[in-house]
Amino acid sequence: MSDNKDLISGISEDFQTRFGLSKIAIDDIFSRAVTNKIAKGEVIYKQGVKSPFLFFIVEGKAGVIRDNNHIAEVKQGDIIGEMSLLGKGKATATVIATTDMTVLKFIKDKFNIVLNKYPSLNKAVVMEAINRKNEQNDIEFSD
Numbered sequence: 001m002s003d004n005k006d007l008i009s010g011i012s013e014d015f016q017t018r019f020g021l022s023k024i025a026i027d028d029i030f031s032r033a034v035t036n037k038i039a040k041g042e043v044i045y046k047q048g049v050k051s052p053f054l055f056f057i058v059e060g061k062a063g064v065i066r067d068n069n070h071i072a073e074v075k076q077g078d079i080i081g082e083m084s085l086l087g088k089g090k091a092t093a094t095v096i097a098t099t100d101m102t103v104l105k106f107i108k109d110k111f112n113i114v115l116n117k118y119p120s121l122n123k124a125v126v127m128e129a130i131n132r133k134n135e136q137n138d139i140e141f142s143d
Contacts, residue, residue: 008035011058011104014077020120029114029121033104038097044080045091054081054111060101066093073098082129085111 012026021029038044038060045051047066057078064072071093074080083092085108106114115122 008058008104011056011077015056018077019118019124021118025118029118030104032110032114033106036103036105038101038103040097040100042097043094044097044103045084045093045095047091047094049091050089051081051084051091052108054079054085054106054108056080056104056106058102058104060097060099060103062095062097062101064093064095079125079128081108082125085125085129 008030012023012030015021015026015029016023019026033056035058036055044055044062057074057076057080059076061073061075062080063070064074074095080095080103081091084090115125
């Protein structure tokens with residue numbers, strides 16, 4: 001894997017553009033997270049189980065599985081856990097690392113503070129959750 005500082009810098013620039021936030025805001029947000037390594041094959045979320053964490057993927061990929069069906073892949077720049085953050089708190093799918101990963105790990109309670117402080121990020125996370133829910137519904141109805 002690449003150097004963490006370079007990875008964080010790259011994802012920081014992506015998030016500045018994606019969420020319309022300043023570097024100072026992104027640094028503030030990222031300072032509330034810890035950088036974690038996740039090994040290929042590790043379960044990040046288990047469907048139906050509550051998790052107090054939300055993740056930003058810095059590097060790597062993971063498969064998203066619901067009801068034993070592979071429904072999506074998440075990769076660098078994606079957020080994992082926004083559905084349970086905004087919903088009832090239980091994971092709506094199982095997420096398993098398909099490569100070694102580097103993630104920024106947030107405790108959801110602290111991330112809620114960030115969402116209140118940065119409305120553009122809040123809106124983007126809500127939109128991401130809505131888009132994921134719509135994608136899941138499309139998969140359900142196409143089966």
